[in-house]
Amino acid sequence: MNSEAQEIVIKPIGTVHSPRVEAIDDNWGSVVSKIQLDPTQFDEQSLWGLLDFSHCEVIYFMHGVSPEQIEKTARHPRNNVNFPKVGIFAQRAKSRPNRIGVSRCRVISVKGLEVTVQSLDAIDGSPVLDIKPYMEEFAPIGDVYQPKWSREIMSQYYQK
């Protein structure tokens, strides 16, 4: 496998402006932030119709994580030894390969090239890679289950 050949270059479509400047694990529920699209690439037509959706998915780059922090094997979620050691692809830790975040958030308003959203768990200055409208048909199909440790971790994540 030629690793060099397959690298992918991504050009951010915009930037997150958030009151949160540091990564904090909890209480994202009432955070209101703005996504500003890059005016050199886009005009307001690119956002036509987004407000007809209650939620969008934001794909962003976790620029606050340094390459040295990236975990490639297994670790205790939140570095808490009370949680089992699980692989980086079985947890949503930010210190992950490629440092890509994906979250659903509420669309509050769209004005020109600016989208105001609620509960986006991206810190201020995060480069945005994509915005997709949320469609219920894309929700998981069939029974959904997850381990107990993940419930504990998430209990206050979106608390207001």
Add this chain to the structure above:
Amino acid sequence: MNSEAQEIVIKPIGTVHSPRVEAIDDNWGSVVSKIQLDPTQFDEQSLWGLLDFSHCEVIYFMHGVSPEQIEKTARHPRNNVNFPKVGIFAQRAKSRPNRIGVSRCRVISVKGLEVTVQSLDAIDGSPVLDIKPYMEEFAPIGDVYQPKWSREIMSQYYQK
């Protein structure tokens, strides 16, 4: 804004092996595919615990889309004039900036560096950028709504 300076280089973590070699709009429900992690970067510890989740989110690169196909403004979804013209960020068309796909799919099995999944809407050979476990707490919070055209488009997408 210095666009050159902010480009982000992504190194795929693995590859999708799917029976589907062409992008087809519908009937992804029964498609079973395998995600093979790159053995030069990862060992099986990176997937520990993933099978305790019913679903994962796969972030992948839609390599079948050429740069010339990318839409940056508004278009009719599926190029069907019966649907309203909406912005590229208000639809999930593959011909989008950065060509990143994000989908939930069922985790069927994990064996070494290989994850078998059901209903992943990525064609054969798609580079995988990340795998995240699906946690219900990350589902949209509050009322969810979406326009009628999106319901029509999705009606057979995950049909088996």
